[in-house]
Amino acid sequence: MxxxxxTVVVTGASGGIGRATAVAFGRRGARVALLARGEKGLAGAAxxxxxxxxxxxxxxxxxxxxxxxxxxxxxxxxxxxEIDVWVNVAFTTVFAxxxxxxxxxxxxxxxxxxxxxxxxxxxxxxxxxxxxRGTIVQVGSALAYRGIPLQSAYCxxxxxxxxxxxxxxxELLHDKSNVxxxxxxxxxxxxxxxxWVLSRLPKHPQPVPPIFQPEVAAKAVLYAADHPKRREYWxxxxxxxTLIANKFAPGILDRYxxxxxxxxxxxxxxxxxxxxxxxxxxxxxxGHDYGAHGIFDERSTTRSYQLWASQHHGLLGLIxxxxxxxxxxxxxxxxxx
Numbered sequence: 142m143x144x145x146x147x148t149v150v151v152t153g154a155s156g157g158i159g160r161a162t163a164v165a166f167g168r169r170g171a172r173v174a175l176l177a178r179g180e181k182g183l184a185g186a187a188x189x190x191x192x193x194x195x196x197x198x199x200x201x202x203x204x205x206x207x208x209x210x211x212x213x214x215x216x217x218x219x220x221x222x223e224i225d226v227w228v229n230v231a232f233t234t235v236f237a238x239x240x241x242x243x244x245x246x247x248x249x250x251x252x253x254x255x256x257x258x259x260x261x262x263x264x265x266x267x268x269x270x271x272x273x274r275g276t277i278v279q280v281g282s283a284l285a286y287r288g289i290p291l292q293s294a295y296c297x298x299x300x301x302x303x304x305x306x307x308x309x310x311x312e313l314l315h316d317k318s319n320v321x322x323x324x325x326x327x328x329x330x331x332x333x334x335x336x337w338v339l340s341r342l343p344k345h346p347q348p349v350p351p352i353f354q355p356e357v358a359a360k361a362v363l364y365a366a367d368h369p370k371r372r373e374y375w376x377x378x379x380x381x382x383t384l385i386a387n388k389f390a391p392g393i394l395d396r397y398x399x400x401x402x403x404x405x406x407x408x409x410x411x412x413x414x415x416x417x418x419x420x421x422x423x424x425x426x427x428g429h430d431y432g433a434h435g436i437f438d439e440r441s442t443t444r445s446y447q448l449w450a451s452q453h454h455g456l457l458g459l460i461x462x463x464x465x466x467x468x469x470x471x472x473x474x475x476x477x478x
Contacts, residue, residue, distance in 0.1 A: 148222045149366075150174045150214070152204055152261050153231030155182025155424050157332030158280055160189070160433040161355035162228055162362045167195025169363075174198045174217040174224075176210075176261075177231060179424030182431060196221075204231045204257030205249070207264075214264035223272065226366045227265035229258040230280045233419050234295040234334075236406070237341035246339065247294050249419055254298035259305060262322070269320045276369040278362055279306050279324040283380040286326075287387040287394065289349075290402040291342065310372055321369035325361050326384070328353050328377030331441040333431035337423035345412035349405045352441040353377055355433045 149166045153159035154175035160182070163173050167190035175186050180201050187197035198221055202209040217224060232254035235242045262277055269275030285303040288296035306324050313320055329348030332355055340346050353376070361376045375381050386394050417423070424430055434441075 147171045147225040148174070148217065149226045149228065150176060150217055150224055150261075150265070151228045151230060152176045152257065153229075154186050155179040155422070156186075156337075156431045157230070157334060157433060157435075158327065158330060158355050158358040158362070159228070159230035160186045161359035162230065162280075163197075164189045164193050164433070165356070165359040165363050166226075167191065167193035167197065170194050172196045172198070172221040174200060174213070174221060176200050176202055176204070176213055177422070178203055179418075179422035179428065179430075180426040181428055182422070182424030185424075185430040185432065203253075204260060205252035207256075207260040210257075210260040210264050211267075214268065218268060224265060224268055224275065226276045226278065227261060227269075228278045228280065228362055228366070229261045231257050231261075232295070232298070232334075233338060234292065234298075235339045235341070235419065236291055236346045237339075238291060239293045241341050242294060246419060250294040251298050251301075254295060255301040255305075258302050262305075262309065266320065270318065273319045275320045276366050277320070277322040278365050278369070279322065280358070280362060281306075281324045281326045281373070283326055283328060283375075283377075283383040285324075287383050287391075289398050289406075291346075291406055307372075323365045323369040323371055324373040325358070325365050326373055326375050326380050327358050327361075328380045330355055330358050331435045331437040332433070333423075333435050335435050335437075337418045337431060339417035339419045340412070342407055343411060344407035345410045346406055347408050347437065348435075349379075349402075350440065351377070351379060352437050354438075354441045354443050357443060 149171045151159050151163045154163045155177035163175055163186055166173050173190050173195050175183050175197055177183055183199040183201060187199050190197040200213045202213050204210060234250045235246050258279060265277050279302055281302060282299050284296045285299040309322050313322060329352045331352050335346045358376060361374055365374050
């Protein structure tokens, strides 16, 4: 539907991948509903969407409250029109060893990061299924398959989203529905989360290098929205490497991450880390608009060859088959000589 003016909902649209995705849809001229808690961040995102050529509707809400999500979905359809694409991005978490996370904090992170996707998907399907059209994109992570130290709350929630996504796809296929759900597994991305999530680490948290810019992630989301019949897409070589290693050598990966996972997720800078958006948004009305990017611009890349490969797996398969055929013919000729 790239040639039509779509109505798109993006959760977690005030910063990071959500914000970059909203702006990318705006660049297409889409009507974009921006759902998040932070009013200042939402206002900044709306300006960027409109400057890019789209129209924006800001809807402040808590994704962990289903009634708020349902009311938001209805408001979007009343003010912007029937929802074509719903993108789930919103999350919160705690950077800390498991035993340093309080049960209520764990509950809160799970409600936003997992149930926020469930509630968003339900609100979207309530409208899409009767029309028998629409697309839902779940923004996932390599950590939906592979847990790492210091991120048990996030990893647990992303694993849950992955299982939920698989079940939902099976049901949609059973119903022969023209509503599609796909998932995009992301690598380490330079988002503001590393400056605003609750952290109990002694040093400032960081994404595990190599780091990608949010626009790389947004490009993948738009491609998935345009080609939603694939069950999932992988973004970044590290994502592919992690998922393959976890499939074939999970025990070795456990030991490797036990040795490297603490240091690789922290900078060299000691950090009291006063910002924490677990209970209240850091980009609220009297807060700070963090934008789409985090503080790691100088260390982040703007391209992903793995994303290209994921988008063109059919072409690569044909090339591989052709290379294998050519090698086979060459072997036959050599034997006949």
